[in-house]
Amino acid sequence: MDSTATISALEAxxxxxxxxxxxxxxxxxxxxxxxxxxxxxxxxxxxxxxIATGAATMGMEVSMFFTFWGLSAIKERRLFDAxxxxxxxxxxxxxxxxxxxxPSKMAFMGAGAALLRQMMKDKDVASLEDLISLAREMGVTxxxxxxxxxxxxxxxxxxxxxxxxxxxxxxxxxALKSRVSLFI
Numbered sequence: 001m002d003s004t005a006t007i008s009a010l011e012a013x014x015x016x017x018x019x020x021x022x023x024x025x026x027x028x029x030x031x032x033x034x035x036x037x038x039x040x041x042x043x044x045x046x047x048x049x050x051i052a053t054g055a056a057t058m059g060m061e062v063s064m065f066f067t068f069w070g071l072s073a074i075k076e077r078r079l080f081d082a083x084x085x086x087x088x089x090x091x092x093x094x095x096x097x098x099x100x101x102x103p104s105k106m107a108f109m110g111a112g113a114a115l116l117r118q119m120m121k122d123k124d125v126a127s128l129e130d131l132i133s134l135a136r137e138m139g140v141t142x143x144x145x146x147x148x149x150x151x152x153x154x155x156x157x158x159x160x161x162x163x164x165x166x167x168x169x170x171x172x173x174x175a176l177k178s179r180v181s182l183f184i
Contacts (some may be wrong), residue, residue, distance in 0.1 A: 032061045032178040036171060039184055040069030040095065041104035042113055042128065048073075048184040049131035055180070056138040063178075064135075065171040066163075067145035070184075071152065073098050073132070074142050074160045087153025094152070098128050136162060143170055 033055040037048045052062045066074050078096035080088050095101050106112040120127060126134070136142075142163040148154070149165070156165065164170075175181045 029179040030177050033180045034174040034178040035064045035182045037064055037066045037070035037184055038068055040072040040101060042101040043103045044184050045073045045101055046128050049135055052135050052140050053131055056140055063141040063174045065143045067148045071144060071154050074163050075158050076160055077158055079155055079158050083153050090153050
């Protein structure tokens, strides 16, 4: 084989390797965190927002997908207008905002949440509402699951103004690009 043929063969092999490398680079996860917030428990929601703000502080792009009970974390108000009887009943039985979340253990008709919040305050730990505000300031994306909203009778007007609406495809698109995916 002459030197011209050898060079051509090497160039072809380099081109194939560069193509393979480009394909691999497309599949490398980004510095992103995608999180499903399913729980409406105060302690679990606190953990979700602590992780989200910590990741954002590290320069990671963070998206939080709120579904079913997790929707309560991004609700601002409870509305009854234009809801069916079952939707109004669900609204009465679920928290109207993050301020009404109870811990997963020892709720004791609201006493557990009050005690946990007071202990956090005494230790200078940010409240859930402070963490939500911080996450919003840091550019954390909040997406409310449209299917869960429909099933549970949650209206767009009940949510934080900057919350986006989306479905499972929205979460999966984020998760496929993420280095970290969590279910809380």
